[in-house]
Amino acid sequence: MDKPIGWNDTVSVRVDYTSFPTVGTFFIRPDETYPDKPWQAWTQGEETDNHHWVPIYDYPNERSTFETILTVDRSLKAVSNGELVSIVENKDGTHTWHWRENFPMVAYLISYVVGDYVKVEDSYNGIPVNYWVYKENQDETCVLWSDHGL
Structure with a gap:
């Protein structure tokens, strides 16, 4: 950074991040017992599990606004907190869903659900x-x- 950030300053930060979580995010798919089980992906962040899939300070005393951008197969929908900003159709058979939450909230409430x-x-x-x-x-x-x- 060019200069120190003051205690009362507001800054915007963009972080591009990839993870392979085993806690906080769940991937559900058909299996031998339930071959018709629908494909799903969803998060359960309460109380401090969201930091396994997104780089955040995951403690209930901190509030922030945020955006969630998810790229999924076109057969699926990607739902998150806040307002749906856009859906972009990609050439590879996917689409990218962009959600924005403008009201500060605690990190464990950040969520997404992907499914049909x-x-x-x-x-x-x-x-x-x-x-x-x-x-x-x-x-x-x-x-x-x-x-x-x-």
């Missing part, structure tokens, strides 16, 4: 609410959540 999902759109008091579910569950999704005030 469809989006069901709803709203609550004018606020958009999206559910990402398996196609066979899309018709019952809003009915199930209506019992919860959504």
